[in-house]
Amino acid sequence: MINTDLIVCGNEYVMNETTKIKILSPTEETLKKLAIKWDEYFNKHNKTEKYKAGQSDYKLSVEELLKSKFKEDTSLANSSSIVMLIEAAEKKILMTADALPSQIIKGLRNLGYNEENKIKLDLFKIPHHGSKKTLTSNY
Numbered sequence: 051m052i053n054t055d056l057i058v059c060g061n062e063y064v065m066n067e068t069t070k071i072k073i074l075s076p077t078e079e080t081l082k083k084l085a086i087k088w089d090e091y092f093n094k095h096n097k098t099e100k101y102k103a104g105q106s107d108y109k110l111s112v113e114e115l116l117k118s119k120f121k122e123d124t125s126l127a128n129s130s131s132i133v134m135l136i137e138a139a140e141k142k143i144l145m146t147a148d149a150l151p152s153q154i155i156k157g158l159r160n161l162g163y164n165e166e167n168k169i170k171l172d173l174f175k176i177p178h179h180g181s182k183k184t185l186t187s188n189y
Contacts, residue, residue: 074157075133
């Protein structure tokens, strides 16, 4: 049987005795916005997108990106990215897709992580290929 539930923040999937997947993002509200505006957004975004491979910040080092002024991405498509914390065999993996830093941080805070209770990760997939609009020193 196929599970047709929305994958949204707050969901938790227990795969077996040692493996859990916790969803940090997107929210159901964001997915509803995307569903309503998808055709309009998709057409506009493809015609006006400023950052494309080859003319973007992909060639910059992480150090160069961290030195540049941070301005968070606000695109609806990236706001709809699935962020998940995978806990397996006492390891933690944070998969961020193209999510916005504010979403990732909010999702971690919802799980009880903060400046005093920092998450310890074994693997962190940086968002959106390390783009300067998704790479912040707040992680």
